[in-house]
Amino acid sequence: MNKAYKHKVGIPRAMSYYNNYPFYLGFFNSLGIEVVLSDKTTTKIINEGSKYVVSDTCLPVKVYVGHVVNLLDKGCEYIFVPSIQSTDYKINNCSKIRGLPEIIRNVINREFTMVEPTLDKTENIGLYDFCFETAEAFGITDKKEIKNAMKHGFAVYNNFFKMAQSGLSYKEALENAINDRFVTQTVDVIKPLSVVIMGHGYNLFDERISLNIIKKLENMDVKVYTSLNVSHEDSINAIENLGEIQYWANELELTGTAAYFLNNHKVDGIIALSAFGCGPDSLMVDEISYHCKENGMPLIHLTIDEHTGEAGFITRLEAFVDMLMRKKRALISKKSKPVSQNAEIVTPEKEKIFASSVK
């Protein structure tokens, strides 16, 4: 890895970073471009971001703008702001994610070069065009080199995804993937309770935005499943089994994951985590809550914004976990004493048997 890098590109630690960073890293490094990351999200970064955008904007976008400003303060000239329009034919993303480069360009009045590739499969702009557009911004137009870089990107990405699916936490999997290691978890930890969190990667794996919800739940002795534990195909199938149609590009993270665990009864409850004012989430959570009601699965909807207080958040989580525990205990105590339903009904035959046994 001692290559001399020709360029430097800054990637904000927000939005698509959380899902695609391994791919971006492999891709850029193979092209001879150094990747600079912004600092981890802090309250200061959120406040910095909120200064630039109107108040109605949702939290993840505010965070994104904050990270871009952070990168600019670090002295980055190139900043990577992808616009992921659609991931399949007529399966589109939220407008704010589609318009990220538009927002950044018009909101921040500083001089920098924005690398803004588009991925739009509805208009036949595929992943190769996306990568080509990215490389073109750095003056690289050699097709073979770009394809090679894509392979490198996928190698890192696949490693990351395999490790995460085997049960490694997001952080460990990412660290191992970056350092070209492949570790899998062979022992499955069993805890008294298990829940699935349905939420976008950029909300869930950001420790500041999600207020470290995964760790908090693990401290309460709850096993947490996330979208990383479910494969792409499984979540598509799960949505289909529920009788729904995928509409949003990042629906697999939410509805797909929740539907998968709803179908196989692996979890005791579902936690929906979404940012305040998120358009797609409001629909997806509603869809899942409808199916949860049908299947008798407990669900809690946690909404977060920049003012979310940690104390209230914990209280709600604890109450939910307590409720799940009580439900499970009642279920187990019922199961441990198998009593047939008509045991107490006295029939003439039973009376005869009873009488004979007394004699």
Add this chain to the structure above:
Amino acid sequence: MYMKAAEKFEKNKMENKIPAKERIIAWPRMGRIDIPLKALLVSLGANVVIPPANSNEALELGVRNSIEGICLPYKLNLANYIMALDKGANTLMMFQAPGSCRLGNYTKMAQKTLKSMGYDFDMVIFDMYKSKMKQTLQAFWHVTHCINPFRYYKGFSLGFNKFFAIDTAERLLFYTRPRELHKGDAEACYEKWLKITDETNSVWKAKGLKKRIIEDFKKIPIDKNKEVPVIYLIGEFFVLLDPYTNQNIEKELGEMGVEVQRQIMFGDWLEHVLKPSLFYRKESHRERSVRYSKDYMKRAIGGECIETIGDTVYAAKHGVDGIIHISPFSCMPEIVAQNILPKVSREEDIPVMSLVLDEQTGKAGYITRIEAFVDLVKRKKRQRNKLLSYTTY
């Protein structure tokens, strides 16, 4: 796998439980689209039910039965469906445009909600974007089972001409209202022509409507020398076109002595959307918007975001005095537009005000903000005129 889901979706889109002859059709309300649509469906031989116009009562009904996070247009749509079903309708029609914003999910959600409320009905959904004339025709055939091509010709030309007539009347109303000498003339004239448009039954008469409306509006006495600032209304489609939702902002502005102009007109939009691109020769609104917004946006991001930005730049280059941007709360494309607008306003030197509407919007505060903005626009116009008069001397 995606294909399978897509096929299933196509099949589910047009339900077929009720025989065509027993269908009683209803559709959600938005402004005055009930007049042309009624003409179209009646000439195809269908029975229709028109739900009452959007009102506080309807909004309350919608809010009660929908989730918290959804946008305002859905709440009103749902209320329209419920009211129509209570009135005896059994078939609901709605268009959708996948890939725009939450609009593509409206029908799916409404279907589920209404079924869980215990209603029994057919929902007919059709895509309507990028010249989808075929699918639209299919939907209307599915609803009415009318096979007479002459009726289709009659229905569609009646519908289109009524749309154009209403649009013309609206445009003239915007022009006349701030200038009229006797207050209320223009409004009365507009109401009168809406009624006549509704009652017109022949294609021949419908084609002549536009001319007659223009002649009639010319008869209203106006003060031609009055200094009237021009304000563009831009923003989200439904909110712009539905007078209840935008609290009749056009009337309020007109009575303050401001000429309102609106680039989004239902007739124009419909013509662009439905006419095959072969016959649509002029530059459409969207194409113009893409051309004008080139400096600020490089891609369309769904909804009316690019139209909003494009219209603002267009207005600034054509001597418009101010812009009011209205959108429902938590509308995703318009939030992006709201973020971009300050820069456009600064660079093109045009005052812009953004208003966000939801079911809790109070009228008094709303009017205060509009009044303040109108004062600002008027002062700016006077200053500019003064400067101009100095330079000429």
